[in-house]
Amino acid sequence: xxxxxxxAQIEPTSRCNLKCRxxxxxxxxxxxxxxxxxxxxxxxxxxxxxxxxxxGNGEPLLHNQFCDMAAYAxxxxxxxxxxxxxxxxxxxxxxxxxxxxxxxxxxxxxYADSEKYEYIRCGxxxxxxxxxxxxxxxxxxxxxxxxxxxxxxxxxxxTDADLKNIVSFAxxxxxNTVYVQNLQxxxxxTEHYSEDVKGINNPSGFNATVKRFQExxxxxxxxVWSAKECNWPHSRIFITSKGIVTPCCVLxxxxxxxxxxILHDNLQDIWNNHRYNIFRPSQSAELCxxxxxxxxxxxx
Ligand code: SF4
Ligand code: SF4
Numbered sequence: 051x052x053x054x055x056x057x058a059q060i061e062p063t064s065r066c067n068l069k070c071r072x073x074x075x076x077x078x079x080x081x082x083x084x085x086x087x088x089x090x091x092x093x094x095x096x097x098x099x100x101x102x103x104x105x106g107n108g109e110p111l112l113h114n115q116f117c118d119m120a121a122y123a124x125x126x127x128x129x130x131x132x133x134x135x136x137x138x139x140x141x142x143x144x145x146x147x148x149x150x151x152x153x154x155x156x157x158x159x160x161y162a163d164s165e166k167y168e169y170i171r172c173g174x175x176x177x178x179x180x181x182x183x184x185x186x187x188x189x190x191x192x193x194x195x196x197x198x199x200x201x202x203x204x205x206x207x208x209t210d211a212d213l214k215n216i217v218s219f220a221x222x223x224x225x226n227t228v229y230v231q232n233l234q235x236x237x238x239x240t241e242h243y244s245e246d247v248k249g250i251n252n253p254s255g256f257n258a259t260v261k262r263f264q265e266x267x268x269x270x271x272x273x274v275w276s277a278k279e280c281n282w283p284h285s286r287i288f289i290t291s292k293g294i295v296t297p298c299c300v301l302x303x304x305x306x307x308x309x310x311x312i313l314h315d316n317l318q319d320i321w322n323n324h325r326y327n328i329f330r331p332s333q334s335a336e337l338c339x340x341x342x343x344x345x346x347x348x349x350x
Contacts, residue, residue, distance in 0.1 A: 054098040054321055055287040059299055060089065061106020062113040064291050068135055068173040071244035072160070072204060072233055074107055076172075081108065084291040086115040088313055092289060093123055095317050104132040104152075106290060107302055111138040117150040124151030133158055133202055137174050139182035144189040154198040156229065157183055160206055162215035170206070170247070183223050191224075201228045205259055207248040213259075217266045217274070228274040230263055232256045236300050236341040256342075280343035283330045287321075295320050297329055300341050307337060 065081030066073075084092075093099065102123045104110050110132050113119070123130040133156030139147075147155065161167045164176035171179075190197045201220045203209070209216075220228050233249025234240070250256045260276045267274035282288070282298035289295055293313035294304040301307050309329075310320035320326065329337065338344040 052098070052285050054317060055096065055285055056098050057101040057103070057286040058092075058096055058099055058289060059103040059105060059286070060084070060092060060289045061108065061291045061302075062089070062104055062110045062116055062119060064106055064108040065112050066107075066109045066135075067112060067137060068109070068171055070135075070171050072170060072206060072247045072249075074239060074242040076244050076247075077242045079107070082291045083113055084293070086118055088293060089115075089119050090122055092293065092312050093126065093128070095312055096287070099123075099126075099128050101129045102131070104130060106288075106299070108291075109135055109138070111143065111147075117146045117152075120147070120150040120152040124153070129153050132156065133200075135171070135174060136179050136182045136186070139185050141185055141189075144182070144185040145193065147186065148189045148193045148197055151194075152197065154200060155186065156200045156202040157186075157225070158202045158204070159216065159219075160204050160209060161212045162219040163212055166208065166212065180219075180223075183225075187223055187225070198226045201225045203228060203230050203263075205230060205232050205250060205256060207250060210259055210262070213263050213266050217263070217270050217272060221270045221272050225272070228263070228267060228272060230260050230274060230276045232342045234300060234342055236338075238300060238303055238306065240340075280338075280341075282343075283326070297326075297337070300343070301337055 061084060063083045066075045069075050104119055110116055111134050120130050130152050131154035132152060136157050160170050167176045187199060190199060203216055235249060235251060250259060264274045287295055288299050288302060289312055290304060293311045295309040295312055296302055296304060296307055309326050310323060312320065
């Protein structure tokens with residue numbers, strides 16, 4: 051375990067402008083924005099921070115100081131990433147994001163087929179999505195070609211038939227890499243999903259899909275990858291838009307499990323407190339049961 055975390059995921063906002071069927075926002079959620087001042091306080095309180103993900107349970111680009119946050123972290127030498135549904139990427143916003151110094155932007159998608167995309171991503175239009183992806187790519191190429199754009203693909207049961215389309219979409223838009231994750235199976239998420247949304251419920255089925263995906267990627271010259279392990283309790287920290295520290299982005303709900311509030315408590319005290327120390331060795335027990343990462347760990 052590290053003496054303090056090197057990676058943090060900080061939630062700029064818990065609001066979203068979509069109601070995707072495979073998300074907690076499939077049901078109405080109370081939304082909250084982290085203030086820019088509080089964001090800076092949080093960053094300044096994690097002296098060991100090397101990697102920041104500016105994202106929680108919401109659409110980060112809805113925050114009107116998203117670019118200021120990215121620029122502040124970037125100026126401290128922190129690798130700064132985020133992930134967006136791409137609905138808000140106007141010409142102006144795309145340019146500002148690239149100029150902010152954000153190192154990596156993920157773009158989330160489940161299908162590269164307009165009918166299936168619009169069914170699952172309630173509130174978004176596929177034509178707007180593709181136009182906006184092209185905009186951020188153009189801005190990247192013109193301003194900061196080293197900025198990484200990643201396609202974040204959540205695998206649903208019906209995604210298999212669309213793997214070629216997704217890879218072709220990534221290649222034709224000159225996206226850098228494709229990251230694949232299974233639909234989260236933890237109750238903290240599944241209890242909000244629409245009834246007709248299903249993921250691949252077993253690790254071997256998911257791994258087989260990833261392998262097919264990787265082979266298609268190899269044929270088209272793009273890397274398709276997937277994370278295998280959970281390192282949250284030992285090196286990473288999740289912070290909600292209210293400054294509350296929870297164990298990870300899956301156990302995001304402070305009403306279920308809170309480790310402290312970084313706006314009020316010392317990080318060293320939070321990182322070493324009794325609740326964290328109890329959670330670490332029992333990571334695979336009651337709290338993590340159902341999580342994709344828990345099953346990945348158990349099966350490897
Ligand atoms: S999946 Fe992302 S874009 Fe869709 S509702 Fe959830 S937070 Fe919003
Ligand atoms: S295994 Fe546990 S700590 Fe890791 S992501 Fe899943 S719920 Fe969080």
